[in-house]
Amino acid sequence: MDDQTRMLAGMGGLGGLSQADVGDPDSVRKQQSLGQPQQDIGDILQQIMAITDESLDEAQARCWPEEAPAQWTPQREGELGGSTAGCALPLNFQHRKHALNCHRMKPALFSVLCEIKEKTVLSIRGVQEEDPPDPQIMRLDNMLLAEGVSGPEKGGGSAAAAAAAAAAGGSPNDSSIEHSDYRAKLAQIRQIYHSELEKYEQACSEFTNHVMNLLREQSRTRPISPKEIERMVAIIHRKFSSIQMQLKQSTCEAVMILRSRFLDARRKRRNFNKQATEVLNEYFYSHLSNPYPSEEAKEELAKKCGITVSQVSNWFGNKRIRYKKNIGKFQEEANLYAVKTAVDAANVSAQASQANSPATPNSG
DNA sequence: ATACATGATTCAGC
DNA sequence: GCTGAATCATGTAT
Numbered sequence: 001m002d003d004q005t006r007m008l009a010g011m012g013g014l015g016g017l018s019q020a021d022v023g024d025p026d027s028v029r030k031q032q033s034l035g036q037p038q039q040d041i042g043d044i045l046q047q048i049m050a051i052t053d054e055s056l057d058e059a060q061a062r063c064w065p066e067e068a069p070a071q072w073t074p075q076r077e078g079e080l081g082g083s084t085a086g087c088a089l090p091l092n093f094q095h096r097k098h099a100l101n102c103h104r105m106k107p108a109l110f111s112v113l114c115e116i117k118e119k120t121v122l123s124i125r126g127v128q129e130e131d132p133p134d135p136q137i138m139r140l141d142n143m144l145l146a147e148g149v150s151g152p153e154k155g156g157g158s159a160a161a162a163a164a165a166a167a168a169g170g171s172p173n174d175s176s177i178e179h180s181d182y183r184a185k186l187a188q189i190r191q192i193y194h195s196e197l198e199k200y201e202q203a204c205s206e207f208t209n210h211v212m213n214l215l216r217e218q219s220r221t222r223p224i225s226p227k228e229i230e231r232m233v234a235i236i237h238r239k240f241s242s243i244q245m246q247l248k249q250s251t252c253e254a255v256m257i258l259r260s261r262f263l264d265a266r267r268k269r270r271n272f273n274k275q276a277t278e279v280l281n282e283y284f285y286s287h288l289s290n291p292y293p294s295e296e297a298k299e300e301l302a303k304k305c306g307i308t309v310s311q312v313s314n315w316f317g318n319k320r321i322r323y324k325k326n327i328g329k330f331q332e333e334a335n336l337y338a339v340k341t342a343v344d345a346a347n348v349s350a351q352a353s354q355a356n357s358p359a360t361p362n363s364g
Numbered sequence: 365a366t367a368c369a370t371g372a373t374t375c376a377g378c
Numbered sequence: 379g380c381t382g383a384a385t386c387a388t389g390t391a392t
Contacts, residue, residue, distance in 0.1 A: 269371050269388050292381090313380085314372060321382060322370090 040105045114223040140248040147255045193251045204240040276305035285337035
């Protein structure tokens with residue numbers, strides 16, 4: 001039969017003790033007139049509130065994202081807690097904390113707070129929800145993985161870019177230049193992404209530790225279960241993961257822009273080499289009456305020029321229309337290729353006749 | 365810096 | 379699906 005018993009006896013009125021009662025000088029006087037236990041309670045509550053407020057302020061000063069304290073402060077304590085000493089000095093704070101911890105009424109008050117909490121925490125438990133894996137973040141993760149931004153460093157999107165470059169018909173040398181350029185830029189994005197991610201993770205763990213220490217500290221003066229601390233940590237992690245999602249989103253955008261720039265064939269147009277152009281022109285001018293190569297002819301030309309069939313089709317399409325638009329301009333070129341074709345034909349026939357009678361030069 | 369050349373794309377018509 | 383026409387975006391010569 002000691003402080004605790006007396007405390008419990010005196011607690012009959014605690015349930016109804018509102019913030020107004022605590023803050024009101026009249027009510028303090030009333031309590032004082034009621035005797036020692038009430039005075040003790042008022043005293044100890046003042047100290048708890050002062051410490052709780054101060055430690056929260058301290059926490060908020062370290063960049064806490066706004067809503068969290070409201071979520072974990074139990075309703076009952078919220079009722080009791082008014083900001084009575086938000087601007088106390090640290091020394092003052094330490095002093096009060098010490099005074100409270102040594103207060104003879106502390107264990108009793110603690111047990112009462114536990115009781116009150118038992119009643120309120122039930123309703124909180126029901127609200128607690130398991131958050132399912134966010135489909136949005138899963139999509140982003142998959143994409144970053146596919147592009148080679150997250151996960152082990154390898155080909156990924158750059159391989160796709162190289163394939164596209166090859167399909168577009170760039171020479172092997174050109175596509176390898178594109179490839180390395182793309183890879184360099186992707187690596188840059190990758191590096192930024194990882195350094196930012198690391199920063200966020202570090203900030204998250206630092207802040208989580210800070211809040212956990214804070215709650216552990218507070219758990220000496222008010223009941224805070226490990227489960228609550230866990231929930232608090234989950235809230236912090238949710239907050240930081242939403243920031244991470246923004247990072248992932250912007251990284252995805254950057255990769256998309258990079259890809260579109262490298263995969264847009266028009267941006268990396270390369271002129272065909274001289275020999276390829278000659279082969280195409282030779283065919284065009286030698287078939288000027290019907291410059292529509294068959295599929296087989298296109299394949300043959302593509303092979304000769306080291307380009308794709310569709311590039312041959314494009315070339316003929318452009319050539320026909322540009323020739324038709326300005327025949328005069330192309331006349332010189334047409335003559336050139338006509339002569340060239342004639343010379344080639346003559347050479348071929350000469351070689352053929354030589355081949356036909358190599359051993360009998362005088363036979364003609 | 366500018367004009368011109370050229371490969372690729374888009375779209376309508378057949 | 380092929381073609382012509384218009385257009386885009388880049389390469390090249392000046």
